[in-house]
Amino acid sequence: MGELAVLCAAYSISLFYRGMLAVIAPEISAELVLDESMLGLLASSFFISFAIAQIPSGILLDRFGGRLTIAGFLWLAVCGTLLFSVADSYCPAILAQVLLGIGCAPIFTGTMLFIGRRFDPLRFAYITALVIAIGSVGDLLGTTPLAMLADEFGWRGSLRLVALITALIALLCLFGLNSDKPPANHETLRHMLQGMARILRVRSLWPLLPMFLVSYAVLMAIRGVWSGPYLADLFGSDAAERGLILMAMSVAMALGTFMLGMLDRRFQYTKAVVIVSSVLAMFPLVLLTVYPAESAYLAMLAFIMLGLFGFNYPLLMSHSRTFLSSQYLGRGMAVLTAASFIGVALVQAGSGWLLEWAIAEQFSTANQYRILFVTLSIMMVIAILIYCFSSRQGRADQPVSVVSTNREEAISGILGDLK
Numbered sequence: 001m002g003e004l005a006v007l008c009a010a011y012s013i014s015l016f017y018r019g020m021l022a023v024i025a026p027e028i029s030a031e032l033v034l035d036e037s038m039l040g041l042l043a044s045s046f047f048i049s050f051a052i053a054q055i056p057s058g059i060l061l062d063r064f065g066g067r068l069t070i071a072g073f074l075w076l077a078v079c080g081t082l083l084f085s086v087a088d089s090y091c092p093a094i095l096a097q098v099l100l101g102i103g104c105a106p107i108f109t110g111t112m113l114f115i116g117r118r119f120d121p122l123r124f125a126y127i128t129a130l131v132i133a134i135g136s137v138g139d140l141l142g143t144t145p146l147a148m149l150a151d152e153f154g155w156r157g158s159l160r161l162v163a164l165i166t167a168l169i170a171l172l173c174l175f176g177l178n179s180d181k182p183p184a185n186h187e188t189l190r191h192m193l194q195g196m197a198r199i200l201r202v203r204s205l206w207p208l209l210p211m212f213l214v215s216y217a218v219l220m221a222i223r224g225v226w227s228g229p230y231l232a233d234l235f236g237s238d239a240a241e242r243g244l245i246l247m248a249m250s251v252a253m254a255l256g257t258f259m260l261g262m263l264d265r266r267f268q269y270t271k272a273v274v275i276v277s278s279v280l281a282m283f284p285l286v287l288l289t290v291y292p293a294e295s296a297y298l299a300m301l302a303f304i305m306l307g308l309f310g311f312n313y314p315l316l317m318s319h320s321r322t323f324l325s326s327q328y329l330g331r332g333m334a335v336l337t338a339a340s341f342i343g344v345a346l347v348q349a350g351s352g353w354l355l356e357w358a359i360a361e362q363f364s365t366a367n368q369y370r371i372l373f374v375t376l377s378i379m380m381v382i383a384i385l386i387y388c389f390s391s392r393q394g395r396a397d398q399p400v401s402v403v404s405t406n407r408e409e410a411i412s413g414i415l416g417d418l419k
Contacts (some may be wrong), residue, residue, distance in 0.1 A: 003118070005325065006176040007111045008131050009169045010070055012138025014104040016162070017046065018220065019250070020142040022228040023243050024155045029229075031155075032090060036229075036359065040352015043225040045094050048345035049101030051338040056356040057106035058334035065117070065181035066110035074170035077103025078260065085156045109205060109333050117180045136254035143250055147243030199335040204323045207390035211316055212336055213343030214383040215278060218285070218376045219310040220344045221351050223249060226372065227303060233365050235296040245300045252307030259308070260315055270319045271392050274312050275381035275384060281310035282380045289373040293366040312341060351375070 021028070021043050024219055039339070039390055053073075062068045080099030087093040115127050149158040199205070231237035266274045284302035291298060317336060324332040331395055358368040 003177050006172045010107050010173055011111055011131055011135030013166050013169055014107040015102055015135055015138035017100050018143045019139055019224045020146060021145050022224055022246055023313050024150050025228045026232045027155050028171035034280035035356055037352040037356035041349045042093055044345040045097040046101040047341045049098040050105050051341035053102040053105035054334045058331055060108055061110050061113055065175040066114035067179055069106045070110045071173035073103050073106050078163050078167045080157050085159035111339055114180050131194035132257055133254055139250040140247055143247035144243035146240040150239055178213035199332045202323055204391050207386050210319055210338045210383040210386045214379050216313045216340050217399050218380055221347050225348050227380040230369050248300055249303040249307040252304040253311045256308040256311050260312055264315055270315050274315050277309045277312045278384050281306055282377055285373045285377040289370055292370045
C-alpha cells in the first residue's frame with residue numbers, strides 16, 4: 001500500500017500541473033501581459049512537451065523502470081515550477097511550462113507499467129482505477145485550494161510552495177518505491193523507435209486516433225485554460241468563485257471515471273460506452289453555444305456535465321489495448337498518450353488563436369466564447385463519427401494484435417473488466 005500511495009502522490013501532482021492555469025490565468029495574463037493566443041500557447045506548451053517527451057521517457061522506462069525514471073524527471077518539474085514563479089515575461093513562462101511537461105511525462109505511463117510489473121495482472125484494472133481516482137485529488141487541489149493560496153500569497157508564492165511539494169514527491173518516488181527495473185533489454189535505440197512507429201501502422205487503431213486527439217483535448221481546453229477566463233470575462237467571477245466551480249467540475253471528472261468504468265464492466269462493450277459518453281459530453285458545449293452568457297450557475301452545470309462524461313480517455317486506452325500484443329504494450333501506451341497530449345496542445349493553442357481572431361473582428365465577449373464552444377462541438381462530432389467505424393476489439397490476424405481475442409486473456413485496460 002505504501003508504493004501505491006507514492007504513485008498516487010506522483011499522479012496527483014501531474015494532474016495539478018495540467019489544470020492549474022485555469023484558476024490563475026487571469027492574474028498571470030494581467031501580470032505578464034498575455035493576450036488570448038499567448039495564453040493558449042502557454043497552456044499548450046505543457047502538453048506538447050509532455051507528448052514529445054513520451055519517446056525518451058518510454059525508452060527510459062523500458063531500460064530503468066518507473067522508480068528511477070519518474071523520480072528523475074520530477075526534478076525537471078521542480079525546476080520548471082521555480083522558473084515559472086520568477087518569470088517576468090512570456091518566454092521564461094513558456095520554458096517553465098516545457099520543463100513541467102517533460103517532468104510529468106513518464107508519470108502516468110510509468111505508473112501503469114509499475115503496476116503491471118509489481119502486481120497480479122488480474123488486479124491491474126482495479127489498482128489502476130484506484131490510483132486514478134485517488135490521484136484526482138491533485139486536480140481538486142488545482143481549484144479552490146490554489147485560488148485560496150493565490151489570494152493569500154499570490155500566484156508566485158503559491159508556485160514556490162508547489163515546487164517544494166513536488167521535490168518531496170520526487171524523493172518519495174526514489175526512496176519509497178522498490179525497484180521495478182525490467183530484465184536486460186538488448187534492443188537498440190533504432191529498434192525501439194521502429195517499434196513505436198509500428199504502432200501507428202496498425203490500421204485497426206486508425207479510427208481511434210481522432211478520438212485520442214480530440215476527446216481529452218476538448219475537456220482540457222475547458223478545464224485547463226478557458227473556463228477561468230470565461231467565468232471572469234462574462235460573469236466577473238473572482239479567483240475563489242472560479243476555484244469553486246472548477247472544483248465541482250473536477251469532482252465530476254473523478255466520479256465520471258468510476259461511473260464509465262462501471263458501465264463498461266456492466267455492458268462489456270467499451271466502444272458503445274465511449275460513443276454514448278462522448279455524445280453526452282458534447283451536449284454541455286452545445287448548451288453553452290446557445291446560452292454563453294446566461295449565468296455562472298448554468299456554466300457550472302455545463303462544466304459538471306462535461307467533467308462527468310468527458311473523461312473517457314481510460315476507456316479509449318482500454319479499447320486500444322486489445323489491438324496490441326504484450327511486447328508492444330508499453331510503447332503502444334506511450335504512443336497513444338503522446339497522440340492524446342498532442343491533441344491537447346493543438347486544441348489549446350488553436351483555441352487561443354481563434355479567440356484572438358474573434359477579438360480582432362470585434363465580436364462581443366459572449367460571441368467570442370460562442371465561437372469557441374461551437375468549434376469544440378464540431379471537432380467532437382467529427383471524431384465520434386470516425387470512431388463509429390472502429391472494430392469492437394482486436395483480432396488475432398493483425399500485425400500487432402493480442403494473441404487472443406478473449407477478453408479475460410487480453411485484460412482490456414485501465415478501467416476494463418474485473419473477472
